[in-house]
Amino acid sequence: MLISFDWLKQLIHTDKTAEEVGALLTGAGLEVEAIHTFDQVQGGLEGIVLGEVLTCERHPDADKLSLTTVDIGNGTPSQIVCGAPNVAAGQRVVVATVNSTLYPTGGEPFKIKKSKIRGQVSEGMICAEDEIGIGTSHAGIMVLDTDLPNGTPAAEFFGLGSDKVFEIGLTPNRADAASHYGVARDLQALTDAAATLPNVDDFKVDTTSKSITVEVENTEACPRYAGVTITGLKVGPSPEWLQKRLRAIDLSPINNIVDITNYVLHELGQPLHAFDADKIRGGKIIVKTLPEGSVLKTLDGVERKLKATDLMICDAEGPMAIGGVFGGEDSGVSEETTSIFIESAYFSPDWIRRTGMAHGLKTDASFRFERGTDPNMVITALKRAALLVQEIAGGEVSSEIVDVYPTQIKNTEIELNIERTHTLIGQHIDVERIKSILTSLGIEVTKETETDLTLSVPPFKVDVTREADVVEEILRIYGFNNIEMDENLATTFLAKFATPYAEDVTDTIMNYITANGFNEIITNSITNSNYYKPAGEAEVESLVKVLNYNSEDLDVLRKSMVFSGLEVLRRNINRRQRDLKLVELGKVYEQIDGDYKESRKLALYMVGNATAESWKQPSMKTAFHDLASVVQNVLHKLNAGEFEVQNLEQNSYMRQGISYQKNGTEIARLGLLDAAVCRFMEVKEQVWYAELNWDYLLKKYKNKLVAEELPKFPEVRRDLSLVLDRNVTFDQVKLIALRTERKLLQSVNVFDVYEGDKIEAGKKAYALSFTLLDKQQTLTDKVIDSTMNRLMQQFEKQLGAFIRK
Known part of the structure; x- marks a missing residue:
């Protein structure tokens, strides 16, 4: 707000x-x-002042330029070269001083520098109105009629504070x-200053020539409905002061009538709506619900099928607006409108909230109606709007105020116990101070005893319904910082329970990852559905939608950790932080055949350089193995054991990547994010990404330390050189080796890879080392050779490998 x-x-x-x-x-x-x-204007005219042209002569080396001296109020006249044909001595002018920045109308900003123009020093610029962004004229410099002293900020002269x-x-x-x-x-x-409502005492009814009757059929949804008619007005642009007010709070002016309703809404908190009175058929407004499936074309041009629970503002023939949410296109104010009916009402928050959720509509009006407005502000806001319309658009009030309010909404009565108030606050507060705070908030003390206060809480305090709420009101005004700490602190004590296993493991792993240079991030699990649309309709259909979202940008629960991380990367990269390692443990959500699935993922992101530039080594770009080593170490710490490696499908948001599989379940995926996805998120850098199936890993594997006695017998290393098809991966080789020899083989490592003209096209050569160990006895050459022969046979059989001797 x-x-x-x-x-x-x-x-x-x-x-x-x-x-x-x-x-x-x-x-x-x-x-x-x-x-x-x-x-009001870009840059606020900073550095632009009023000045007086003291002398004006022709430039010695340019016929169309003038050489002037200008008093800008700093004690020393400034020499300025000016190209305007109308510059003359004695004029009061607008001067952009050296180092100020101009934001011209329709042009790019530029900085004023001390310079030489045709050999003459120029210390500033005498400006036309388009050059400082307050108009479009470039016929010549502005010549002012003012008694303000030289050096006065131009913003003060133009009233553009x-x-x-x-x-x-x-x-x-x-x-x-x-x-x-x-x-x-x-x-x-x-x-202790007094807040004052705008004066509406000048409101009066001029005629009753265009009265609109109002009938409220559903008083549960609409306890109060009021309105008034104004005729003979002219729709047009709003005055500058009103446009300034709206622009300051990021609203775009539309026309004077709509701007006035928006102005009153943000001034008093009471939403209003203006109907074209000539379009109200039958001269009658009916507030009611319509049959399921009825249709209304709203102001955004969309035809909406109505729910039976939507409260509608209708005329004698059909719907004109969705009450409290959105106006209809056919009854709205246009440039041809000369008569309006201004609606001011109190709608039930439950009804408006239900309608807004059903249609996915969020407006400034529904935002307030959903949370609860003040039924006592209805007439004040109506009169305020009517007076503004007459002031700005002309016209006359052509009806009495219609106010349908069958059952008055009363104040809430609450008993406040003084002693209990002190207990909840934790400090004694003088009763007179409590009464003063409550009165200043609009809460009336109707009865007082030694122990209790009886309070009358007005309906605009929608959140104050019980004693604890009143205490909260007192405390927030009294000041949380004013609650003193007792000299003898005391509290209850709970014995420390053992940290649950899952939290303990999570802490251990996160500590390991952050110790390796990663920064932990926490992002919102509610995200933007537009991120998933490029992936296709099926992807969008599987999203879990938020029914009561407050923003179009936050309307679904995330299905992937990719986009929330890219948002963080974009923000950091835009601020020149380009070498990034981020980690997040978060939840993702998915809808599958009407069922909802929630799971946790551990996501890692790497961008830029893996190592910083130093005197010992140059910086090195992040590569796949920088990320893979972290992922594999995490899996090792969880005792995940050996796993299969598969290539990822293209629809995984990765241009290239792999998946680690264990017993048919994916435990991790990692690779390079698709450049198109990164461009869509406005991230220009190459992003390496990994995602671990955290819930599955915690459930299946443990990170307990496994200690064993040091081997008594030496290990043996043997090397092999294999020529393989280019598409055979090291993981395939390693998996075959470990399956072939489960007892003696301790590890397999690749220490060289060759692809070139010395071997057959489409092939590559792996130089592999195999570490063998028998924990019961020393390995003999016979056993070693037998083991290596079996490995070579399997490589030849399963991979078509050629063993280089």
Whole structure:
């Protein structure tokens, strides 16, 4: 949620800086994640000032250039070469000083430097309006009519001061703070300043010439519905101040009517909707549900099949909007609109949430209705919008306010025990301080005894329904940091239980991996379904969808660890961190024939150089075996034993890779990620990736240390040179060797590979070493030769190998 500081200060006076206010709000539970600077024009006209042309002469070496001296308020006139035909002595002008940056309209930004133009020094630039980005004219320099002193920032002259914008991580329970006024209410409690609502006392009904009747059939879904008609207005662009307010919170202006409804929503937290009054058939609005399968074409041009549980705003002939969620295309405001009906309502959060989930629609209005709005703000917001419409678009109020509110939503009564409050907080707080905090938050104390307070909690405090909630409100305003630590700390004690096996193994393995230079990451298991679309419809259909997602970018549970890791790599690479080794242990999810599968994967990513550049050695690019060695060591630590190696299919997001198989189950896969996948994720580097089947490995294998006595008899090494087909892998050779000799053969290693013109085309030569050991006796030449002969026979038989003597 974005909150404009300038806008906030219109609702509550404060002398504090944006940073100080941000710290206060964060301490009170409205976490300010960032504070951004918003400039009406790019760059905020920084370094651009007002000046006065003192002298103006023709440039000695250029007929179309003028040589001027300009007072920019720093005590020393600046010499500036100017090419504008209208420059003259005595003018007040806009000057871009040396080292300032210009952001011209429709052009690329450029920095002003002290330079020589045709042999004359130029210390700045006298500007036209398009050159500083506030207009499009380039007919000549701007000549100003002002009494402001030279050196005054141009932003001050043009009224283009910057704004600070709070980015607040709003938690779901704080629906009351989902607006500028809601934040102002918290600030009121924190600073003792008074938050004030916009004045709506000037609202009046001009005529009753265009009254719209309202009928609410479903009062459970719509407890309150109000509206008013305005005629004779003109739809057009919003004034600059309104557009500035919306742009500051990252909203694009549309037209004055729509902008006003958005403005009031973000100011007061009450969603509004404007209908073209001339398109309301029968002059009647009916709030009801429609039969399953009814159709409405919404503002985005999509025809939506309605659910029987969707609350609809209808006229006498059919649906006009999905209540609280999305407007209809046919009844919306257009450039031809001259009369509007403004809707302001309180909808049941349960109904709106259900509809939003069913249609996958998330709007600013539904965001607030789903969490709960203030039924007492309905009429105030309606009057506020009507007054703004008259101020900006003209027109007159042409009906009485219709307010269908059959059963009033009452305040919640809560008993607060003072002693229990002190116990929960852990500190004694004066009762008067407690009452002051509650009153500042809009909670009324209706009755007081020595032991208890009876409270009346207004409905905008949707999360305050019990005593513990009230204590939380008191504590967050009182300040968590103000709770003192007792001199004699005491706590209950739980005996330490043995660490569960799975956690112990996981810690051991993660410690090993991080000790080898990997950085552990933790990413969101909710991700973007668009990542999987290039892989085909079947891949998308197997995703586990999030029904109540808040963002189009976070709508499914991840099926693979690949994309969440690539997001981290992209962010780091874009910040010039190009040599990366990352590891993550996380969950993946899949839907198979209606059943949901959840499993854990250990993912490793390697990018850039495997070794850093130093005086001892040059840097070396990461290669397959850098990753494979880590994976194999992890499997060794888990006592996974020997495993088969198979080539991976192309649909595994890898351009080339292998799979480690054990008893028909894949225990790991590793290789080079497909370049197309990396480009799709905007990662330009080559990415080596491995994924281990963690749940299976923990279940089947253990990382217990196995100790045995040192052998009493010496081991023996024998070497062989095999000429094989190029597609035969070392793992195939190794597997055949270990199956052929299970007792004596301890290890097989390849120490040289040759492919060249000295052997037959399509072939390669492996130089292999075999380590033999008999733990019971010394090996004899006869046994060794017999063993090696059997190995050579199997290589010839199963692989067609040629043994080089």
